[in-house]
Amino acid sequence: MYIMSKYLNIALALGSSIILFSSCEKFLDTAPQGKYTEDNYPYPEGGSTYDQYIFPAYNDLRSYSVHVDGFVNATSIRSDDADKGSTASDGGADVIAMDNFPVLPSSGRANSLWLGYYGLINKTNRAIHLMDSVQNPNQDEAMKIQTEAEAKFIRGYSYFMLVRLFGSVPKFDKWFEDPASQNNIPQSTAGEIYAFIEEDLKFAAQNLPDVWDRQYIGRATKGAANGILAKVYLTQKKWQPAYDAANMVRGSGLYDLSQSYAEIFSEKGENGKESVFEIQGTASADQQTANGIQYANLQGVRGSGNWNLGWGWNVPSPVLEAAYEAGDPRKARTILYSSTTATKHFSLFNEQMPVYPSEVPNPMYNHKVLSDPALRNSISRGSWWMNIRILRYADIVLMMSEAANELGRTDEARTLLNEVRERARRGAATGVLPNVTNTDQAGLRDKIRHERRIELAMEHDRFFDLVRWGTAQTALHAAGKTNFQNSRDVLLPIPQAQIDITKGVLKQNPGY
Template sequence: MKIFNHKIIGSGLILAMLLTISPGCKKLLDTQRQGEYNTDNYPYPGGAGPYDTYIFGAYKDLRAYGVHVFGFILATSIRSDDADKGSTAADGGADANSMDNFPVQPSNGIVNGMWTGYYGLITKCNVALDQIANNKDIVATDAQKMQSEAEARFLRGYAYFNMVRFFGRIPLFDKVLGPTELNVPQSTPAQIYALIESDLKFAAANLPISWDPKFIGRATSGAATGLLAKVYLTQKKWGEAMAAANTVMTSGQYDLSTPYDKIFGETGENSKESVFEVQATATPKEETAYGVQTTQFQGVRDGGVWNLGYGFNVPNSNLESAYEVGDPRLARTFLRRSTATTTYKTVYGENTATTWANPIYNHKAYVSPAFRAKYGYNSGYWMNLRILRYADVVLMYAEAANELGGTANTTIALTALNSVRARARNGNTAVLPDITITNQDQLRTIIHHERRIELAMEYDRFFDLVRWGESQSALSAAGKNNFNASRDNLLPIPQAQIDLSKGVLTQNAGY
């Protein structure tokens, strides 16, 4: 197998791309995942394209530590009112604790790692786009070029969407620049959003609706349109958000047929619920190279056979109290330590132990005993990371419809909302009754609540609170008393990046 690995080297904000090719061949037991070739599909199999060397390098960065591991978990979940840091008091140090208790310091090394990680991904996307536009040695049809450009622009749009929500004002790079061109000032959020929308619209128009199974997990038109709906929703562009969500919902590619308790396990990967997932895999001999560490950071922390991870990102009592009585989603979200008087079970029917370091863990990040036995270790690197679920799209549709108002839109919002609740109740008519309230303000509160419960511990809550203008009240109610929305809605611009820029970059307000 030839593994294509792009390496970022740095000076200043971000630096040039170095493409390295490492030889060797290893046959994976599972479906081929992003970022790799084997001898059966090299140089590129039917249905793919001649730019996969560059595209797969960008996909590979979706699994990178600075993109979707510790910093991502801290910034999207632990900063919210749903989760606490977990692990031990000292683990992660001041940099991790400040993400839970605020304020985050500009010197925070985890935040700087996120900055460089995401700009590494953006750089790889720009390199791919440059190759598509300018490399005359690669023979490709116009259709192949358009599809490859769409894939790179989807990944770039996603990266910038996270970055603008993390940091606000950030430098905008939409092409490969020379080393002397990289030190540019920040663009406004409006300018960043304009690029994101442009990228995702192009991706939605030029990506396939689905891929051959050998390419499972590659970006589709549905993924681009679904992400675009969230981009619109974040900017309160309700009509555009509703239309984009509706396009996904009427595509025939997705539905709510996957039971809630199955979505998050290994057998639920790439189901009809999945709009976009970061693909990961492993073998008994190769634990980490093709995986992502997100699950390990949230796994059960224990000194014995239950030692599945580091124990970060634990759901808290504030979230637990928000569930309606009898909601089955609570058990799939809260993984509880057994006590001397009460025995709790995992989703796979195992009795939990009394020895766990923490009383509760994120049940959605729990790896199955069957896969632990299959691979011979517990880390969970093989678990896909869910980025966009169909239920998320349906709830975005409901939210946008309610915000637009009017009798017809209220009916649409209720139908969408209740379809998510119906799947959650799983046939038990005694719980989660249909919502019938038509008052716009009351329905808004209900939809916000439903998003919290349906997507609990799935890396959306903090972003939702900020876009709703509810971050201050919600985090204060959760006891995070150092939170100051005017400062903490955004992370600080890393001081290391300000220093490297010689002051071209400026700090966010309040830091």
Template sequence: MRTHFSLYRKLGLGIISLSMLIFFSGCKKFLDTQRQGEYAAEDYPYPGGAGPYDQFIFGAYNYLRNFDVHVFGFLHATSIRSDDADKGSTPADGGANSLEMDNFPVSPTNGFANSLWTGYYGLINQCNNTIYEVNANTEIEATEDVKQQTIAEARFIRGYAYFMLVRLYGRVPLIDTLYSDPAAQNNVPQSTPAQLYPFIEEDLTYAMTYLPVSWDAKFVGRVTKGAAQGMLAKVYLTQKKWAQAMGMAQAVMTSGRYGFAQPPTGSNMSSYDFLFREEGENSRESLFEIQATASATIPTDNGIQYTQVQSIRGTGEWNFGWGFNTPSESLANAYETGDPRRARTILFTSTPTAPGVTIYGELTPVGLPNPRYNQKVYSNPSIKASVGSRSGWWMNVRILRYADVVLMFAEAANELGGAANITAAREALNSVRARARGGNNNILPDVTTEDQGELREAIRHERRVELGMEHDRFFD
């Protein structure tokens, strides 16, 4: 059973004020590099060639990088609270807020629980404001297609935000509009999960209906039909709506637009290794990924601190970040013998008697504060040098990927039961294991059981090792 935060509060006036100024860095360019995409008025992807609502919807995309949405509180609530991770850093760092998240229970005054609340309602406000501008701003002329697509983007992000809130807090106020009366917005009653989940489903269904199946390469990072289908599959699975979850996951798998990440031809990287490097951002495995970028002249403005707060806390050339959210011994022991994902997920540090890990030609040193760090956020030294920073603000955050969808399909199919569904579940599970073993048939053999209970445990195990340190374990 998952424990919700014991947090009961009203919405602060600063969270969803109609007069809130929507101004953000990068409204002209949501993503700054050619690799990640540029959004300019003259080549905006909507019909007619112009983006009349870009300043509003890009505000929502930009807010995904907010410190209170996908950084410190997010790591504590979704990872450190699970058995996959420890607090990390130094014993005193993070204070009582971190210790509560790591050890339970979480009190109503916990700073991270409060900051997440504020962050996600700030994100929801950006989405509600976008929808308001589309529907009410008579000074903007746009086709119906443009309006529907803009609203679809906003409703996807809003649905995702409420999905996070309901899983973290349980009962939360349901805000789907802007308020001109601060008193009214400050007294919205809490809605139950039974009321919240249909709303989330409606938002994501609308998004699925009106989002494009893909964007031009220079607009990579914007949400798609497949992203909505994948997120909806997870929403259904969370509610144990097995048939709906299976169908939605299958729609992604059979769309022909997604698959396991493929390294460039001639690369010596495995698919799983490539997936978590900068070169693997926005790969064919990605359904929903928070975009970030940095350069020597703009090292942080369009980035996110997600990597920095988890990176190695050392000295000199090995001082990359704050050192939080370190893989637990329990996670390290969960992998089967020879599973390559263990070494790609966990960065082991050197000890006086045993070498750690060599990554990008560098051996982890002796004397670091923690024995393990999250290798999935370890950034390329050449990019660090070009940016002039070791903090990793430029690394994207993977929220939803194809392997997750495949394992959701497997879980839903197995829970539905019946010989055909159990066979389909086992085949999906084995496809994930096949990618992981990378052609080495001496490791990770196929699962062969036909027993529903045994297969259930195998799928749960696979989710843990495939998605280690990716914020699913606590909810799973």
């Protein structure tokens, strides 16, 4: 369960080193951002001597085990909105089980997720340990607390992923100098883990800045902490705290729905007014993968030549395709259609798509991860520079809407819901996506759930939403995933490798 911190050290003339961190100015700057040099040592303005302790955790947010393979499989391919894609046998039994259930205790991807998120937790615990044990006489206490808040934000987010993926998991609230000692700690209940997550995120929300200097884009903010905290509360049906936490984000005035839906997922749209928290990737012709994320590559069109963009995994499902209202512009930005012998289809960049099934194995792909062809031609086909949108402002508004409705405030809930629909229909034909008019709680609940599905399609919330609503088995069976059993498959199995390492201290989830 223990993963040693892997430092990406940059040697400095002064004999010190510091951890690599990516930035937003990804294609305009001639010098890499987010690393310290002789010119700005010991740290740039706005940073602190504590940065070196937290940067390894930020770096790991981009890792394959955290936000790429297992993440896409567990959060999206398991849902009714997506299928595995690619060829029938690609990925083997492990990926096919993520799509069609059950996932086995021997699953390499489940184990990778366990290791990835506990690796992040280990790095945050180590950062807090070092901040407490290493004297920094030139740094004030406020900056130390702020960096601790960053560590607790990442730790809280990591535990939120773990508890939703696995249920009862061990709680490590300190750094273990002897990694083997972690193997003796049993699982805490899901309730205990949620209480710990709330504690971490509330500390983060109280002590993080509203915004960072541009050179530090991507670091956790007060809005990100309150936004994730709102989702933590929503998952537990704590409606008033969920509403209050989301309203803190809304009330900050730092975010809005002014970006068009088509722009949000482009390189131009990264870190815009819609963005509450994004994982940052960057790349160049010389550094095509080292500072990026394989997220878009995993989902890229699986073709040849100019369309050899990736693995072709995580493709929109026919039931998602059918769920859109007539004329909804979000459908075109989410579903990238392959051409057929009878019909030509084009990408948002006006590129003619290859033909299904002779040139590509799938009729649809995820349009939200398609990168700019100019960058594909100048950097690489892999698109490792694409950011991952973890939390958007539209999600905040929809969480507020759901919480308000469950609290009986249907008028407010309807108004919030219609804000999202208004942005979605901008530029569409008259009559498309009219305002919702429901005045009853049950009817509005269905409308809010539908809107979450469409607005956040292919963005890693659908499976978790189905589970917390109690509708997973009905929805997944309707999508043809009839092996799903609510008594077993709402959680992944505890990896058998981890049970073996702990000599049975960890206990398996029901049904496996």
